[in-house]
Each structure stands twice: as C-alpha cells, then as structure tokens.
Amino acid sequence: MSGLLTLAGLSVPMRALRTLAAEYGDLPAPAVGVSTVYPERLELSLHEGLGAFDAWRAALDIRPDEVEFREQAGNTWTLTASAPYAGAEVRLIAYGPALDTVRAGAGDGGGDA
Template sequence: MNTNLTLDDLASPLRLLRLLAADFGHLPAPTVNVSPIYPDQLELALHTGLHDFEAWREALCVAPGHVDYHVQGDGRTGVLRATVVYAGAELELVGYGDMAVEVLAEASAA
C-alpha cells in the first residue's frame, strides 16, 4: 500500500461511483469499496442474491462470457465476478447468492 496517496489519487473510482449513482440509481444498492491498495478500482459487491448481480451486469453491458462463476462455503454460496473498465476506472462487480435459494427458485420456475 502506498501511504503517500491522497484522496485526489482515488478520484477515478470515486468519479465512477458518482456516475453510477446518477445513471443507475434504480438498481439494487451494493456494498461499495474504494481502497488506496487498488487506487484505480471500484468494487461493487451484492450480497442480496445473484439476480441483483445480473441486473447490474445487464445495465453495464457486461457480456455473460466475461463473468467468472465459482462456489464457496462448502457449496452453499455461489459467486459471480466480472472486472471491466468503465468510464476510465476498473470496476469489479461481485455477486453472492445462497445456492439453496437459487436452486429452489429455478426449480419452481420450471
């Protein structure tokens, strides 16, 4: 971590956050992370289900092929992750969902 960074050094991801709030304020609220460890990155994490990740993915025009998927927590939590450059900053979008809930929802839709 660079201890000589200032708030101005985080301007790129903060500008991106402002843009996203203005353009996509209707989307589910994510957990937001801006860090001096990764000063050019904005992370949006959605802990409310994989469907909220999908809403953000579609709004940001991230192709499904650019999304990584894995399972953690002994198979109980599905994780979707996509990293894209958006408005000059690196945006990392992460979604977490309870696999039991997701499987039940898919089964009832069939």
C-alpha cells in the first residue's frame, strides 16, 4: 500500500459535511476546510464575527465550557471548539473584531480611559 492519501481517504470529513448541509442547511455558511494533514477533520471557519458561532456550537452539541477563547494581535478574538460528528472531528472556529477594534471603529478610540 502506498503512503499517498487518495480522495477516498478524505471521505469521513466530506460525509460529515454532506450530513451537516442536509441537517443544518439554514445555519450561516462557514468556510470549509478538509486537509490531507488531518484526514479525519472537518474545519468550519466563520469570518463574519462571533455571532454565528453559537448557532453552530448548539447544533454540534458543544457545551459553552468547551469553547476556547483567544485574542490575536490585540485586534481579533477567536472562539474554537471541536466535537465528533458523523465519524469526523468537526473543528469550529470563529473570528471577530476585539472590543477595542469595535470601539475604535465607532469613534470612541478604543483602549482604556
């Protein structure tokens, strides 16, 4: 057997995506990632803010205490969580502006007083 992964080797996350699309087609569309590096993982990335994350979190039955919060470069917040679904590991990631970035855009300058 060759060490080369075939497209069939990615069938688990693609099947999970197909099942999610059928079951939760009304949820906000994420950017979708399937990789030969993690052939059992389906990555769903939400880049339009953090609001859609909660709907996906609930659909995937991820408890709030299983969500990891991080700040990137002081101007972006991320939420990350994983759950098994249809035989795959589904990794959910959301990106949104940090509070100081939102404040600065609203004209109050952001930062602390």
